[in-house]
Structure formats: C-alpha cells, structure tokens
Amino acid sequence: MKHETVCGLDIGTTKTCTVVAAGGPAGLEIIGVGEVPSLGMRKGVVVDLDETIKSIEAASERAERMAGVHVSEVIVGITGDHIRSTNNRAVVAVSSEEREVSSSDVRRVVDASKIINLPSDRQIIHALPRYFTVDGQEGVSDPVGMAGGRLEVDTHIITGSTSFITNVLKCVERAGLEAGGVVFEPLASSAATLMHEEKQVGVVLLDIGGGTTDIAVYSLGSAIYTATIPVGGNVLTSDISLGLKTTLGEAEAVKKRLGAEPSDQEFSVRTLDGRATREHTTAELRQIVVPRVVETLRMARQKIVENVPRDIVLGEVVLTGGGALLPNIEPLAEEVFALPVRIGTLKSVAGLTDALTAPQYATAIGLALFGANGARDDVMHPGRRRGGISAKIQRWLADLWT
Ligand SMILES: Nc1ncnc2c1ncn2[C@@H]1O[C@H](COP(=O)(O)OP(=O)(O)OP(=O)(O)O)[C@@H](O)[C@H]1O
Ligand SMILES: [Mg+2]
Structure with a gap:
C-alpha cells in the first residue's frame, strides 16, 4: 500500500538534514533521514549557493535511499538575523x-x-x-x-528578507526539489518538542544551533514572540580553540565531552601544530565556556523582556538545537531565566530511533510535521498550494497546532 509522504528540509549552519515521514495507521512515521555537513551557510543564511545545493542534494538522496521513496516536495526551514x-x-x-x-x-x-x-x-x-x-x-x-x-x-x-528567502528557495529548486512551504525554524522545533500544556501555560523555546539561537515564546496556546540571535554553539568552539590554543576539531570534541562540567577534572588537548599534548582543567574550560553561554542566554532573555508584555506568565524554558547538548547547560539557563529548564527531546513519533530524538533534529522533524499539515493557512507557500495529507493524519496532528 502506498502511503503519502511528507518531507522536512533543515538547512542549518552546521548540518543539512532531510526527514521523510509517511502517514501510517498509527499516524506519522519517520521512514528516512539524511544528514550531511552544511558548507554554504553562515548564521542561518546562504553564503555559497553551489555548496548549499550540494548539501541539499546529498542529504535528500540519503533520506530517499533510506525511505525507498522519491522526494519531490519539501517543507523548508528559514532562519537568520533578517527575521x-x-x-x-x-x-x-x-x-x-x-x-x-x-x-x-x-x-x-x-x-x-x-x-x-x-x-x-x-x-x-x-x-x-x-x-x-x-x-x-x-x-x-x-x-x-x-x-x-x-x-x-x-x-x-x-x-523575512525576500532576497535571503529567495536564495534558500533557489538552492532547493536547483537541488531538484519543490518547496511546498516555508517555516520559521523555531516554530518547527516547537512543533516537535513542546507539549500542548506547555504552550498553554507559557513557555520559551530556545533553539541553540551552530550559528544562530532562535527564540519562540508561547502563551495561551499560541506564539506571541519570535526572534533570532546571530550567535550559536560554533562561537563556543572558536573561544575554546583560542583559549586552549588548540585546533577547532579538538576544541569541538572537548566542548561536547566536558562543556561546562562542574566537577574538577583534568584533560589533555593537542597543541595547534598537533605534535604535543597539553594538560588543562575543567575549571579553565568553564572560565571560557560559562561567560559565553551566559552572554548568549542573556541576549535571548533581554529580547524577551523587551518584547513580551510583563503580565504574560512564562513557566518554563525548553532548549533544543545541538547547543542544548552542552554538558551542564541547564543550571546556567535556570539561573539566567529564573525558570525551570528542560532539554527538548522529541515528542514520540513512530519510526524515531534513539539518535533522532536528540535536540538537533527537532527542526527537521518539526518541518516534516508541518508538511503533514500542509493545508494550514499560516505557512507561506511559495509555489503551488498543496492539498494536504489525508484527513486521518490531519486529525492525528490536530493537537500539534493548538
Ligand atoms: N554534545 C554537544 N555539546 C555541546 N555542543 C554541541 C553538542 N553537540 C552538538 N553541539 C553543537 O551544536 C551546534 C550545532 O547544532 P545544530 O545542529 O542544531 O545547528 P544547525 O541547525 O546546523 O545550525 P543553525 O540552527 O544555527 O543554523 C554546533 O555548534 C555543535 O558544536
Ligand atoms: Mg538549526
């Protein structure tokens, strides 16, 4: 039996990810995922058309191969300082x-x-x-x-800026795909991670990516404020590389393994020329990592304080994006926002492997969820309007959008 498929395309600053989902008896099921590094993006916008096209082609081919279906239409994520x-x-x-x-x-x-x-x-x-x-x-x-x-x-x-959006759409088209809709990325991440009750009570979603930190604030069930800050996890890697005088590759590995680790530990990194190793402590690492993370979180908080009316109640902060995996980031965010913090792992969707529940896939999976609800009026449809997926899945998805 042939199922209707929908596809999300997240062209991030660090990775391009295509997710293919199909409507099955139990609702939506993820049947294919393709991920490759992004080489043509900076802070959420296209800086190299050819590299971006290659990344989209490669990620989509992988997802198609895994799913065993041909993908033609994708829901595309958009972000950047122009939003x-x-x-x-x-x-x-x-x-x-x-x-x-x-x-x-x-x-x-x-x-x-x-x-x-x-x-x-x-x-x-x-x-x-x-x-x-x-x-x-x-x-x-x-x-x-x-x-x-x-x-x-x-x-x-x-x-958003028409030229920045057009550049993304050009890449999608030249990669042989049709953009069925364009969605601001934190809305997609929210669709994949936030619970109905959280949106009702009031919640801040922060998607900490490689080059951007996206913000979506919900109250009484709907988005009331959204924004992007052009700073993400990559700046932490370069801070560590400069601070410990080591390569970006070593700095990235140390960041992921130890991050803002509170306990005292020693670790060694290779010197810049790769010939020797040098000993460091987690206390030194924290001195580099903590101020930058706190600065980024404070920038997000400041935007919210300036733009969300004071009488709006916010009960929680949910962190997604690869940056949410930084060891010991929760207490830092709790201190900055004075709110409980949770890491936004994915809501249960059939076909999700453990690896895919990680917060850096929230956007791509959320985009596929938006695709399944293609008849929504609030998504920008750059080309032809799609009819939307079957009524059954529509119903299954209905609670995602309230
Ligand atoms: N375990 C980890 N600890 C700390 N940082 C991590 C970890 N895993 C990934 N990251 C960081 O997350 C960032 C990538 O996140 P993500 O994949 O969400 O970004 P992206 O979607 O490509 O970028 P953007 O959303 O900014 O366009 C990188 O800076 C990476 O170093
Ligand atoms: Mg992202």
Whole structure:
C-alpha cells in the first residue's frame, strides 16, 4: 500500500538534514533521514549557493535511499538575523445575514491582519492567529459557527528578507526539489518538542544551533514572540580553540565531552601544530565556556523582556538545537531565566530511533510535521498550494497546532 509522504528540509549552519515521514495507521512515521555537513551557510543564511545545493542534494538522496521513496516536495526551514516579528490586530464585519461567523470570515480577518507597513524587500512568512474576538468577547480560539456581527483577530506576524528567502528557495529548486512551504525554524522545533500544556501555560523555546539561537515564546496556546540571535554553539568552539590554543576539531570534541562540567577534572588537548599534548582543567574550560553561554542566554532573555508584555506568565524554558547538548547547560539557563529548564527531546513519533530524538533534529522533524499539515493557512507557500495529507493524519496532528 502506498502511503503519502511528507518531507522536512533543515538547512542549518552546521548540518543539512532531510526527514521523510509517511502517514501510517498509527499516524506519522519517520521512514528516512539524511544528514550531511552544511558548507554554504553562515548564521542561518546562504553564503555559497553551489555548496548549499550540494548539501541539499546529498542529504535528500540519503533520506530517499533510506525511505525507498522519491522526494519531490519539501517543507523548508528559514532562519537568520533578517527575521522580524510583530503582533497585529484586524477587524471585519461578519458577512452572513444570519450573523454567524464562517470560515471565509476567518480567512478574511486573518488576511486583513497581514496588511502591515512592509518595506518592498520584505515578506510575510507566517500570520499566526493568537485569538479571535467576537462582538467584544475576547479569547475565542475557533470562532466558526459562533453568532456575532464583528470579528476581530490578534495575529503574530513573522517577516523575512525576500532576497535571503529567495536564495534558500533557489538552492532547493536547483537541488531538484519543490518547496511546498516555508517555516520559521523555531516554530518547527516547537512543533516537535513542546507539549500542548506547555504552550498553554507559557513557555520559551530556545533553539541553540551552530550559528544562530532562535527564540519562540508561547502563551495561551499560541506564539506571541519570535526572534533570532546571530550567535550559536560554533562561537563556543572558536573561544575554546583560542583559549586552549588548540585546533577547532579538538576544541569541538572537548566542548561536547566536558562543556561546562562542574566537577574538577583534568584533560589533555593537542597543541595547534598537533605534535604535543597539553594538560588543562575543567575549571579553565568553564572560565571560557560559562561567560559565553551566559552572554548568549542573556541576549535571548533581554529580547524577551523587551518584547513580551510583563503580565504574560512564562513557566518554563525548553532548549533544543545541538547547543542544548552542552554538558551542564541547564543550571546556567535556570539561573539566567529564573525558570525551570528542560532539554527538548522529541515528542514520540513512530519510526524515531534513539539518535533522532536528540535536540538537533527537532527542526527537521518539526518541518516534516508541518508538511503533514500542509493545508494550514499560516505557512507561506511559495509555489503551488498543496492539498494536504489525508484527513486521518490531519486529525492525528490536530493537537500539534493548538
Ligand atoms: N554534545 C554537544 N555539546 C555541546 N555542543 C554541541 C553538542 N553537540 C552538538 N553541539 C553543537 O551544536 C551546534 C550545532 O547544532 P545544530 O545542529 O542544531 O545547528 P544547525 O541547525 O546546523 O545550525 P543553525 O540552527 O544555527 O543554523 C554546533 O555548534 C555543535 O558544536
Ligand atoms: Mg538549526
């Protein structure tokens, strides 16, 4: 029996990852994954078209081979310092004479909320409804069928630079794939890791990648603030390499093994010329690692403090991205945010191997989940609109998006 497949493509700063998922009896199942190093990306944006195309081709070929299917359409992740977000509000008169809100009224009001003052080189990536207001009654999550004459919506709008987005899409197309949708990466990471209750209570998702740290803040079930900081785990590696006078490869290995390890230990690294080894202590390593990690986390916190209203309750911080694996990062984040912190391992999806539940795959898997819900209006569809996957999977996925 042939199953419908959906595919997520995460073109990260350090790795390009393609995930193929298929609709099965138990919902969505991951059937193929391909991962290769990214050589053409810097801080989330394309700096070398040819290298990026090669990475996309190689990752997708691997995923196709594993899945045993041909992939043509992918949901593509976007990030980078060019992303901006804002909240907007719009109002329409309910069109039916019976004064009953219809889905076309909902579409009209969400479209009206997309009318913002946008420079010509920027475009809207998402318009995410936060809540609706019907005849002054706030906090309505699904107004269709309700009685009323005046429909308002509060949306979270995410925009990006048209040229940066076009460059990513060019690479996707030249790699022989069609972009079925574009999704801001932390929303994909959230879809793969956050629980419904966490989004209701209020949660901060931080995706600490190689070149960027992406932020998504949820309250009362929807995204209320999103942003990107152009600093990620790679800067830690170069700090360690400079501090311990060793190669980037050695620095990366030490970072992953010891990170901000609190206990006192000795370790040795090779010198820059590779001819000798030198002894160091974890105390020295912490002096390099901790200030940089705390600085990055404080930058994220500062953005949230400046942009999220004070009366919004936030109950937790969830860390994803490869940077979340830094040994002993949780207590540092707990101190900076004064909130409980958890590492965002993947929600249970069939076909996930242990390796794939690691936080650096949250974006790619989340993108495939978005693909399975292709009929959503809040995803930017650069080309043809897809019909979406079967109703059964739609239902299974329904709780992902609330
Ligand atoms: N065990 C670990 N400890 C510390 N850092 C780690 C560990 N594993 C991976 N990293 C770091 O995570 C980063 C890569 O994370 P990830 O794969 O999420 O990035 P990316 O998606 O390619 O980049 P970006 O999202 O910034 O575009 C690298 O800096 C890497 O050194
Ligand atoms: Mg990433």
